[in-house]
Amino acid sequence: MTARHKKTVVRRTAGGRTKATLCLALLAVATACTSYTEIPIETPIQPKLDVSAFQRIFIAGFIAGANEDVDANMETVRLLRSQLRNKGIMRVIDADTLPLLEIAKQNSGDANTPPVPDQQAVTPAQDQDKPTVINDEKDLERYQHIFANVAYWKKIGEEYQQPLIVTGAVLITPSQASGFVQREQETYDPFGRRVVISVRTYMERKGFILRPTFIFIDGRTGETLHSETFREQILYNANQQTPALSSYFELMDRLLPAFLNTLSAQKIKGTRTLLK
Amino acid sequence: MQFRSLAFALSLALVSAPAAWAGQRGQAKEQVEFGIQVAQRGLWKEAIYRWERAAQIDPTYAAAFNNLAVAYEHEGQLAKARAAYEKALALEPNNALVRQNYDLFKEINDRAAQKDGR
Numbered sequence: 001m002t003a004r005h006k007k008t009v010v011r012r013t014a015g016g017r018t019k020a021t022l023c024l025a026l027l028a029v030a031t032a033c034t035s036y037t038e039i040p041i042e043t044p045i046q047p048k049l050d051v052s053a054f055q056r057i058f059i060a061g062f063i064a065g066a067n068e069d070v071d072a073n074m075e076t077v078r079l080l081r082s083q084l085r086n087k088g089i090m091r092v093i094d095a096d097t098l099p100l101l102e103i104a105k106q107n108s109g110d111a112n113t114p115p116v117p118d119q120q121a122v123t124p125a126q127d128q129d130k131p132t133v134i135n136d137e138k139d140l141e142r143y144q145h146i147f148a149n150v151a152y153w154k155k156i157g158e159e160y161q162q163p164l165i166v167t168g169a170v171l172i173t174p175s176q177a178s179g180f181v182q183r184e185q186e187t188y189d190p191f192g193r194r195v196v197i198s199v200r201t202y203m204e205r206k207g208f209i210l211r212p213t214f215i216f217i218d219g220r221t222g223e224t225l226h227s228e229t230f231r232e233q234i235l236y237n238a239n240q241q242t243p244a245l246s247s248y249f250e251l252m253d254r255l256l257p258a259f260l261n262t263l264s265a266q267k268i269k270g271t272r273t274l275l276k
Numbered sequence: 277m278q279f280r281s282l283a284f285a286l287s288l289a290l291v292s293a294p295a296a297w298a299g300q301r302g303q304a305k306e307q308v309e310f311g312i313q314v315a316q317r318g319l320w321k322e323a324i325y326r327w328e329r330a331a332q333i334d335p336t337y338a339a340a341f342n343n344l345a346v347a348y349e350h351e352g353q354l355a356k357a358r359a360a361y362e363k364a365l366a367l368e369p370n371n372a373l374v375r376q377n378y379d380l381f382k383e384i385n386d387r388a389a390q391k392d393g394r
Contacts, residue, residue, distance in 0.1 A: 036373055037312060043384050044352040268384055272346040273373045274312050275339035276305065 035276040042267040049216060049226050049262055056163035057090040057263075058219065060156065061098035062212075063143050063169040065134030069244035072170040073097060076212065076252070080166065083256055089264045093160050100167065104143035107152070137211075140169055147215050150222035157219025164263075165217040168227075171210070172248055177235055178204045207235035208244060210251035214259060228262060230255045304334035311343060323347050338367040342374045345381070354385050 051057075059080045064072035077097045084092045134140055146152065153165060185199045209231065216226040232251040236242050257266060311326030324347045330340035345360035361378040368374060 037316075039312075039315060039346070041346060041350040043349050043354075045384070046352070270380055270384070272349070272377050272380065274315065274343045274346060275371075275373060276309055276312065 036273050037276075038271050039274050040269065041272050042269050045261055045266050045268060047261060047264050047266075051090065051164055051263055054162075054164040054219070055091055056093055056161060057084060058093040058095065058156075058160050058163040058165050059084070060165050060167045061100040062167060063100050063104060063134070063140065063146070065139070065171055065173075070172055070248050072172050072248070073100065075245070075248060076170050079249075079252055079256075080259070083260065084263075087260060087264065089260065090164070093163055095160065098156075098167075100146060101143060103152075104146040107146055107149060134169075134171060135173055136171070140171065144169070147217075147224065152222070153217045153219070154222030157217075157222060160219065162219040164225075165219050166214060167217060168213040168215040170212045172244065172251075173209050173211075174206065174244075175209045175233060175235070176204075176206045176238075178202070181205070204238035205235040206238050207233065207242070208247040208251065209233045210248065210255075212252075212255065214262070216262065226262065228258070230258065300334045301337065304330040304337045304340060307333065308337070308340050308343060311347075315343075315347065320347050320350050324351070336367060338364045338371060338374065341367065342371075342377060346377060349381055349384075354381075357381060358385060 059077050062073045062076050064076070074097055081092050081094070084090065134143075147167065153167075156165060157163065179202070180200045181203045182198050182200050184196050187195050187197060189195050210233075211229065211231050213227065213229040215224055217223065218225050232254050234247050234251055260266065307326045307330035311323040311330065314326065315323035324344065327340050327344040327347060330337060331344060334340065341360045341364035345357045345364060348354070348357035348360060358381070361374065361381060364374045365371070365378060
C-alpha cells in the first residue's frame with residue numbers, strides 16, 4: 001500500500017516537473033518572440049494646398065451669427081492671424097476685418113454682379129440694428145453666395161496685392177445633452193486603502209458646438225481653391241458655468257492643426273513598437 | 277540500392293531544411309537588430325536598408341515588415357507603410373504589437389486621406 005502510494009507520488013512529481021519545464025520553455029519562447037523596443041517617430045503630412053504662388057495671406061473675415069458673448073468673426077480673424085504669424089507661414093496682411101455678413105446682405109447673390117465698391121462703403125440697413133440670427137447651415141445659406149462672387153474677391157485681391165485670401169463662416173451654437181457618463185470615483189476599501197473605481201452616472205450637460213468653414217480663395221482670380229468644414233463639440237456639467245468665449249478657444253485649439261496643415265506640412269509625433 | 281539512396285537524399289533534405297531556415301532567420305535577425313540600433317540614433321534611411329534586406333533574406337519574418345512599416349511612416353511614405361504593415365499582419369495576424377502600430381498608423385493615414393479628398 002505504502003509502496004504503491006510512493007510510486008504515485010513519484011510519478012506526479014515527475015509530471016509536475018515536466019509541466020513546469022514546458023511552461024518555462026514556453027515563457028522563454030514567448031519572451032523571445034515578443035522582444036520589442038519603443039521608438040518615437042514623427043510622421044510628416046504634406047499640405048493640401050500648394051501655396052508657393054503666394055507670399056502673402058489675408059484672413060479677410062467670416063460670416064458669423066450673433067452671439068452675445070463671442071464675436072466669432074473678429075475672434076477667428078485675430079486667432080488665425082496670430083497663429084500664422086507664430087508659425088511663420090507666409091506674410092500675414094494686417095488689415096481691417098471685412099464685415100462680411102453686411103456685405104453679403106447688400107450683395108444680390110449673383111456671381112456676375114459688380115462687387116461692392118469698398119467694404120468701408122457698406123451702409124448699415126435699417127433692420128441691421130437687430131443682430132442677425134444664424135444658428136445653422138440653413139440660416140447661413142442666404143449669405144453663402146458671397147463666397148462665389150469671383151468679381152468681389154478679385155477686387156479684394158487687387159487691393160491687397162493678390163494674396164491668398166481666407167474667408168468662410170463660423171457658427172458657435174449652444175448645445176445640450178443628457179445621458180450616462182463614466183467618471184472616476186475615489187473610495188477606500190475595508191483596509192483603508194485608496195481605490196479608484198469607474199462609475200456611470202446620469203448627467204445633464206450643456207456646452208457648445210463650433211462649426212467653422214474655411215474657404216481659401218486665389219486673390220489673383222477670385223476663384224475658390226479649397227474649402228474645409230469642421231465640427232467640434234464640448235460639453236460640461238450643467239451646473240458648471242463656462243463662458244462661451246473660453247469654449248470657443250478650446251474648440252478652435254482642436255481645429256488649428258488641421259487648418260495650419262492646409263497651408264504647411266506638419267509633423268505628427270507618436271510612438272511605435274519595433275520588433276526583434 | 278536506388279531506394280536506399282533516394283531515402284538517404286530525402287532524409288538529408290528534411291534534416292537540412294530547418295537548419296537552412298534557421299540560418300536565414302538568423303541572418304535576417306541580425307539585420308533587424310542592426311536596423312533598430314541605427315533607427316534609435318535617427319539614421320532611418322540606413323534602418324530602411326537593413327530591414328529591407330531582412331525582409332529579402334526571410335520573407336516570412338513579420339518583425340522585419342513591421343519595422344519597415346514604422347520607418348516608412350517616419351519618412352512620410354504612407355502607401356509603402358500600409359503595405360508593409362499589412363504584410364506583417366498577414367504573417368502574424370495575432371501579433372498585438374503589430375496591430376497596435378497599424379491602428380495608430382491608420383489614424384494618421386485616414387487624416388491625410390481625408391485632407392486629400394481621397
